[in-house]
Amino acid sequence: MADSTSFVKPEPDEEKPTLPLEDEDPDEDAGDLEFYDKSNNQFETLYLARVPRYMWDAWLKMTERLGDDDEIQIGTLRTWNQSEVDAEGVAHDVTKLRMLLEANCPEHQTLPREYELEVLDRDVQNHFIFSEEDLPSYKARNKARTEAVNAGIPASLLRQRSQGNGQDQQGPQRNSYDRRSRFQPYFRKAIPKKTKMFGKIHYDVRVEPRNVRDEERVLARKLLDAEQSKSKLQIISRNSASSIMNPGTAVAAQWGGNFIKNAAQQVKPKKGEVFKAARIPKNQLLDLIFDCFRHYQYWSMKALRQKLQQPDTYLRQVLEEVAVLHKSGRFANHYGLSDAYKDKAGSDAKEEAATAAEDGGVFGDEDDDDDEELEDVLPA
Numbered sequence: 001m002a003d004s005t006s007f008v009k010p011e012p013d014e015e016k017p018t019l020p021l022e023d024e025d026p027d028e029d030a031g032d033l034e035f036y037d038k039s040n041n042q043f044e045t046l047y048l049a050r051v052p053r054y055m056w057d058a059w060l061k062m063t064e065r066l067g068d069d070d071e072i073q074i075g076t077l078r079t080w081n082q083s084e085v086d087a088e089g090v091a092h093d094v095t096k097l098r099m100l101l102e103a104n105c106p107e108h109q110t111l112p113r114e115y116e117l118e119v120l121d122r123d124v125q126n127h128f129i130f131s132e133e134d135l136p137s138y139k140a141r142n143k144a145r146t147e148a149v150n151a152g153i154p155a156s157l158l159r160q161r162s163q164g165n166g167q168d169q170q171g172p173q174r175n176s177y178d179r180r181s182r183f184q185p186y187f188r189k190a191i192p193k194k195t196k197m198f199g200k201i202h203y204d205v206r207v208e209p210r211n212v213r214d215e216e217r218v219l220a221r222k223l224l225d226a227e228q229s230k231s232k233l234q235i236i237s238r239n240s241a242s243s244i245m246n247p248g249t250a251v252a253a254q255w256g257g258n259f260i261k262n263a264a265q266q267v268k269p270k271k272g273e274v275f276k277a278a279r280i281p282k283n284q285l286l287d288l289i290f291d292c293f294r295h296y297q298y299w300s301m302k303a304l305r306q307k308l309q310q311p312d313t314y315l316r317q318v319l320e321e322v323a324v325l326h327k328s329g330r331f332a333n334h335y336g337l338s339d340a341y342k343d344k345a346g347s348d349a350k351e352e353a354a355t356a357a358e359d360g361g362v363f364g365d366e367d368d369d370d371d372e373e374l375e376d377v378l379p380a
Helices: 053-065 136-150 155-164 212-229 250-255 282-293 301-308 312-322 339-344
Strands: 046-050 075-085 091-101 114-121 128-134 193-209 296-299 323-326 334-337 350-356
Touching: 053 212, 193 212, 282 296, 282 301, 282 312, 282 334, 282 339, 296 301, 301 312, 301 350, 312 323, 312 339, 334 339
Parallel strands: 046 193, 296 350
Antiparallel strands: 075 091, 091 114, 114 193, 128 193, 296 334, 323 334
């Protein structure tokens, strides 16, 4: 009987090519999330404050001026308990908060000093504050890059210098830029962060300035600065613009001068247009009307308008108080003094109608020249 013992033929050892493993950065693993010290009560009673926009802008300028590790003191917080009576008539203590900004800070010079903190929620749930920072090795590297940028050294030159010194042999090498190349193998590696839970929010407050006039003054200044920073529109008159010419346009302006005219056109009065005088007082106008009726007993509106040079509506309104319009007869559409004012005309007035002339003058019927008889003369 054959031996039933199983036998596995060993495979020849093949040298498998080892894959190039990426160099692991010792700082790649940022570690677990760090928590704050719960035994310290100050990390359990943080404030979430809603501040005005101008205060937030001032604090942003402060962070740009100071470094990341500089300690910043924005002000002093005062808290006290004050007894108040609620709607049900029960007295209880209420925590009051007031903040005074730091006077030595340059960004606080234009802001109101005192602020009232209105507590919106005294027991905020599930609200935490996280902080993150670069790992120590990346922090030193970023600091060196920041100093180089501040010194005016371009980032590309700094990268070439580090590659020449052999400092970046671990990371991927960047080839020289070639616009014919479709793919650039260089990529910027993300910087790992060290994340930490800083604390728990306990109070939700809203910050309001104690003096409203100070806030109005700040807002008015910001509005004025915004208006002054806008680009202004400068209007050049047509006469001034006509003297402005670009180089090389003198010849073009000669043949095109009659096509486009920059000078303002003079307004010519229409033919037959009469420029009326200003309205005179009513008593003076009545005296002039009576003086007209001392010459002629009948006047048309056109003749009076040419004689007195007054607005039509105003003249008609005053005239109807002392005169009547004849609608029929020889002097139809002519005004004559009413019976109550006929004595104003006197006895020297002609029983004729004044005629309005084309040149603006007024003359009577007796001034018309007689038509001369013309005789046809045949040539010899």
